[in-house]
Amino acid sequence: MKQSFYLAIKYLVFYKFRTSVLVLSIGLILFLPIGLQRLIAESEQQMLLRADATPLVIGAKGSSTDLVINTLYFEQEEIEPIKLLEVEALNSTELGYAIPILSVFKARGFPIVGTDLDYFSYRKLTLINGRNLQYVGECVLGSEVAKKLGLSVGDAIVSSPENFIDLAGVYPLKMKIVGVLELSNTPDDTAVFTDLKTNWIIMGLGHGHQDLQKIEDPTLILKRDSTKVTASSKVFMFNEINAENLDTFHFHGSLEEYPITSILFVPNDVKSATILRGRFGAKEMEEQIVVPSAVVENLLQTIFRIKRIFNMVFTLVGIATLIIIGLIVVLTLRLRKEELFTMFTIGSNRYKTIEIIGFELLMMILLSVSIASVLYGITGFFIEEFIRQFII
Amino acid sequence: MNRIVVIFIIMILFSCGKEDAKKTIIKNEKVSVITVNYPLHYFADRIGGDLISLQYIIPADVDPAYWNPNEEELSLYQSTDIILVNGADYAKWMENVSLPTSRIVNTSASFKDELLPLKNVASHSHGPEGEHQHKGVAFTTWLDFEFAIKQAEAIKDILIKKLPKEKLVLDDNFNQLKEDLEALDKLMLEGASKLKGVNVFGSHPVYQYLSRGYNLKIKSVHFEPDTFPTDEQWRGLERIVDKSQENLMLWEGKPNKKIENKLLELNIDILVFDPCANMPAEGDFLDVMEDNLIRVRDRVY
Numbered sequence: 254m255k256q257s258f259y260l261a262i263k264y265l266v267f268y269k270f271r272t273s274v275l276v277l278s279i280g281l282i283l284f285l286p287i288g289l290q291r292l293i294a295e296s297e298q299q300m301l302l303r304a305d306a307t308p309l310v311i312g313a314k315g316s317s318t319d320l321v322i323n324t325l326y327f328e329q330e331e332i333e334p335i336k337l338l339e340v341e342a343l344n345s346t347e348l349g350y351a352i353p354i355l356s357v358f359k360a361r362g363f364p365i366v367g368t369d370l371d372y373f374s375y376r377k378l379t380l381i382n383g384r385n386l387q388y389v390g391e392c393v394l395g396s397e398v399a400k401k402l403g404l405s406v407g408d409a410i411v412s413s414p415e416n417f418i419d420l421a422g423v424y425p426l427k428m429k430i431v432g433v434l435e436l437s438n439t440p441d442d443t444a445v446f447t448d449l450k451t452n453w454i455i456m457g458l459g460h461g462h463q464d465l466q467k468i469e470d471p472t473l474i475l476k477r478d479s480t481k482v483t484a485s486s487k488v489f490m491f492n493e494i495n496a497e498n499l500d501t502f503h504f505h506g507s508l509e510e511y512p513i514t515s516i517l518f519v520p521n522d523v524k525s526a527t528i529l530r531g532r533f534g535a536k537e538m539e540e541q542i543v544v545p546s547a548v549v550e551n552l553l554q555t556i557f558r559i560k561r562i563f564n565m566v567f568t569l570v571g572i573a574t575l576i577i578i579g580l581i582v583v584l585t586l587r588l589r590k591e592e593l594f595t596m597f598t599i600g601s602n603r604y605k606t607i608e609i610i611g612f613e614l615l616m617m618i619l620l621s622v623s624i625a626s627v628l629y630g631i632t633g634f635f636i637e638e639f640i641r642q643f644i645i
Numbered sequence: 646m647n648r649i650v651v652i653f654i655i656m657i658l659f660s661c662g663k664e665d666a667k668k669t670i671i672k673n674e675k676v677s678v679i680t681v682n683y684p685l686h687y688f689a690d691r692i693g694g695d696l697i698s699l700q701y702i703i704p705a706d707v708d709p710a711y712w713n714p715n716e717e718e719l720s721l722y723q724s725t726d727i728i729l730v731n732g733a734d735y736a737k738w739m740e741n742v743s744l745p746t747s748r749i750v751n752t753s754a755s756f757k758d759e760l761l762p763l764k765n766v767a768s769h770s771h772g773p774e775g776e777h778q779h780k781g782v783a784f785t786t787w788l789d790f791e792f793a794i795k796q797a798e799a800i801k802d803i804l805i806k807k808l809p810k811e812k813l814v815l816d817d818n819f820n821q822l823k824e825d826l827e828a829l830d831k832l833m834l835e836g837a838s839k840l841k842g843v844n845v846f847g848s849h850p851v852y853q854y855l856s857r858g859y860n861l862k863i864k865s866v867h868f869e870p871d872t873f874p875t876d877e878q879w880r881g882l883e884r885i886v887d888k889s890q891e892n893l894m895l896w897e898g899k900p901n902k903k904i905e906n907k908l909l910e911l912n913i914d915i916l917v918f919d920p921c922a923n924m925p926a927e928g929d930f931l932d933v934m935e936d937n938l939i940r941v942r943d944r945v946y
Contacts (some may be wrong), residue, residue, distance in 0.1 A: 340746065347806075350747040370723060370745035386743040387719050448743040500713070502741055 257605060261612035275578060276617050280624030282574045286567040287625070288632050293560050297553050303439060304549035306376075308526060311335075311343065311351075311533075312515040314541045321548045324515040326440045327356050327364040334512035335540055337449070341509070342538070348529045349520035353513040355452045360410045360428070363398045366444045367452030367513075375519060378441055382406050383432035389450045389459075389502060390494025393432040397442040406430055409493075410445060412455050426455045427493040453504065453511055454494075461494065461502035518542075582614070676807045679722055680729040681736040682709040683923050684787040685752060687930035688797040689729060691822040693804050696811050700725070701924060709922050710784060713738045727803055731796075733760050735784040750803045752796035753786050760786070761853045785851045785920050789858030790830035797822055829934050833859055836941030844887055846894040846913065851920050863895070870900040879907070888912045916940055 265272045303325050312320040313333035322328045334355075343351040352375060355367035372378075373385060373393075383406035386393055392410060399405060411427045428447060436442060453459045494502060504511075520526035533542040586593070596606055675698040680686040686701045693699060702718055703709045714722065719742055722728055728744060730736060732753030753760070763781040787793040801819040805812050837859035847856075847865035856863035866882050868874050874882075886892055892913040899917055900908070908915060917940065919925075921933040928936075 344747070353746075370743055371747045374745065384716075384720075385723070387716060387723070388743070389741045391743075450741065450743075499741055504740070 254608065257608040258612050260609050261616060264609075265613055265616060272617065275581065276620045276624060278574060279578065279618065279621035280628070282567075282571045283621060283625035284628040286564055286571075287629060289560065289563055289567070291629065291632055300549050300553065301546060304545040307517060307545045308520055309518040309529065309542055310515055310545055311339065311518055311538075311540050311542050314539070317541065317543045317548050318552060320515055320541070321543060321545045323356055324354055324517060325545055325549075327366055327444050329356055329359070329364055332514055334514055335516070336509065337511050337513055338509035339538075339540060340513070340516060343516060343518060343529075346529065346532075347521075348525035349518055352517040352519065353449055354515045354517060355449055355513045357514060358452065358455055359413045360392075360445045361402060361413065363395075363402075363443055363445050365392075365412060365447055365452065365455070367447050367449040369449060372446075372517070375517070376437070376439075376441060378437060379435050380432045381435040383430070385432055386446070386448050387431070388494070388499060389448055389454060390426065390428055390499070391431045391447070392428040392451070393434060393446040394430055395434050395442040395444045395446070396436040398445055399430075399433045404430055405433060425492060426451065429494075449511075449513065450504070451494075454502065456512075458506075458511055459502060459504040461498050586610070676727060676804070677725045678727045678729060678804075679725040681731055681739070683921060683925075684793065684930055685729045685731060685796065685800070686924070688793075688800050688822060689804075692797065692801050692815055692818045694814075694818060696808055696814065697804065703923060705923060705926070707923070710735055711737060714742075727807065729800060729803075731784060731786060732757065733782045733784040733786055750799060752799040753792070755795050755799060756786075756792060759792075761857065763850070783850070783853035785922070786854055788852065788920060789854035790826050790833060791858065792854060793829075794823055794826050797826065825931055829931070829938060832935070832938040832942060836938055837861055839942060839944060840893070843891045843893050846882075846885075846892065848894055848896045848900070851897065852895055852918070855918075868900070868904070870896060870898045870904070873901075873903050873907075882913075883911065886911055886913060 304321070307325055310321060310324045312324070313335050315333055316330075319330035319332050323330050323332055337353060340351045340353050343349075350371065352368060352371045354372075356364055358365040370385060380393070381396065383393070394404060394410075402410070404410060408430050409427050410430060412425050414425055428445075428451065434441065434446075450459060518529065520529060530542055530544075532538060533540070593606055596609075597603075601609075675696065676693075677698045677700070678689050678693060679700045679702070680689060682703070683701070686699065689697065689699055700721065702714075702721060703712055723744060726748060728749045730739065730749055730751050732751040751757075760782040763783055787796060797819060801815055804815050808815065833855075840861060845856075845861045845863045847863045848868045848870070850865040850867065852861075852863045852865065855861060864885055866874075866878065868878065888911065892911070893916055894908060894913050895916055895918040897917075897919055899905075900915065905915055918937045919933050921930050925933050
């Protein structure tokens with residue numbers, strides 16, 4: 254047996270290229286279905302983890318999937334805004350507490366998420382550098398944002414104009430970075446967190462400018478009397494908030510009427526959640542309330558169906574590949590006819606020949622399985638990063 | 646054998662001590678409370694007492710409504726369990742800072758529909774397309790003692806929510822405070838009745854709720870106790886003063902002699918009515934209000 258093994262190895266090593274091609278093909282065919290299975294299982298787990306960690310989401314009536322994707326994964330799907338006063342209405346039910354979310358803008362490709370400090374304590378987000386938000390105009394970066402943009406505490410990041418057609422519609426705001434969050438392996442890692450009011454300033458609902466009562470330049474003032482000044486559009490709006498101009502920032506109108514994209518509601522207990530959902534069901538409130546885990550599970554059902562299709566395709570491809578490999582082995586044996594005759598002539602009986610060829614095939618299969626295992630193991634290292642980048 | 650018994654006894658004693666320490670630690674974790682002005686701090690102290698950990702960090706020489714906390718002070722607000730706010734646009738600094746909404750308790754929420762809009766506020770708008778008034782409301786709500794009671798009740802309710810086991814004590818403390826505030830209310834009604842026929846002015850627009858709550862029809866100007874008003878300001882006052890009638894001007898603090906003399910020339914008496922927005926140098930909120938109301942009732946000018 255040792256001799257057969259030796260001869261088999263020597264043969265495979267001699268025909269390196271052919272051996273490598275066969276081993277890689279079989280390895281890939283073995284890896285693809287199990288790799289995909291792992292990817293889908295991990296994605297399901299990640300998405301469900303995030304959804305399970307969010308008890309209730311409230312937003313305008315419409316697509317519940319878009320609402321959940323916007324609120325949990327900050328994908329900024331187009332959804333109708335609701336008003337901030339809904340937060341107070343929900344808090345007054347005393348069934349839990351409401352955390353407002355406003356996710357509309359981006360900064361260098363990363364979503365800007367306006368919220369309040371309750372969000373950080375609810376999600377148990379901790380800082381690795383700096384401090385949390387204190388004043389409007391400040392932001393806290395997710396760990397991936399800081400890493401990819403090479404930014405840290407003390408630097409600044411500017412919000413992107415909403416679209417190039419309407420540059421005047423939003424106000425690019427230079428935000429001071431005051432903190433960087435620890436890696437959490439959630440979509441929070443790729444977000445730029447600000448206070449709600451900072452987002453409203455970007456929207457143009459709030460701004461800061463010189464004291465109009467003190468302006469002397471007549472081209473800046475359209476009309477003035479003892480109690481009111483009407484400013485022209487020439488008045489310069491500050492695009493950065495600092496200690497000197499912080500007091501000049503103000504909002505026109507009532508903040509209660511200002512928009513947010515959704516509300517994350519944390520009920521006191523299961524009973525409170527059920528009561529609140531009942532009130533929405535009874536149309537006591539105009540918005541919709543969704544349970545994120547239910548919405549994500551529905552979404553995953555669709556992915557599960559696609560997975561079955563992929564598995565079927567891989568199986569068919571696998572069968573075809575094995576047939577081709579079988580054909581190659583048979584053709585190889587035909588080509589080795591003279592070699593096999595020589596072995597027979599020098600004293601190798603039929604069983605020995607079969608043993609040698611058997612070892613060759615066994616080693617190729619073992620090598621293929623090893624390659625598939627290595628690929629599966631490597632997938633494990635990068636799968637979370639891959640899911641965060643391309644799926645969630 | 647004896648050694649084993651001794652070790653066993655020591656272990657029991659050690660574990661008991663640890664439990665006591667644990668219980669002590671739990672007991673010492675009081676609910677922390679912070680406020681945006683002194684009246685709320687006083688109410689919280691009267692109601693919560695030793696059950697809460699109450700902080701007051703506003704410097705003595707500032708008006709809390711216009712105070713701006715620094716980073717360290719703001720961190721204290723952010724880390725406190727309950728932030729009691731006055732509502733009615735009080736504490737302008739809150740407009741531009743980040744605070745955990747779930748911990749903020751607006752003590753005037755129950756009567757927000759009764760808040761008084763500010764008149765003659767300097768405002769501005771952008772562009773000719775429309776007016777964008779700075780909509781503000783008057784914020785010295787506690788000067789109407791019925792509102793003060795409602796604000797104290799809001800504090801009681803949140804403390805009961807946080808400390809349900811102490812409901813009886815909190816209710817009892819609140820009832821005592823309520824009695825005191827009702828006594829102030831009664832005293833003020835008495836004083837207001839003695840001001841019938843008197844034109845009452847406010848040196849500063851901070852007496853709106855006092856005016857409405859006690860039917861005083863106070864007209865306000867914008868004088869400062871240490872700054873002699875301009876000629877235009879005096880002319881504005883003269884336009885609304887009826888020299889043939891009795892006139893009285895309420896001041897947050899005693900004005901300087903020059904202002905006093907000028908007012909007397911216009912037949913305007915001076916009465917100090919301290920809104921007590923910040924912590925007094927002596928006494929407490931109740932003492933300051935009682936002094937105010939005794940001066941009103943006894944017409945001590």
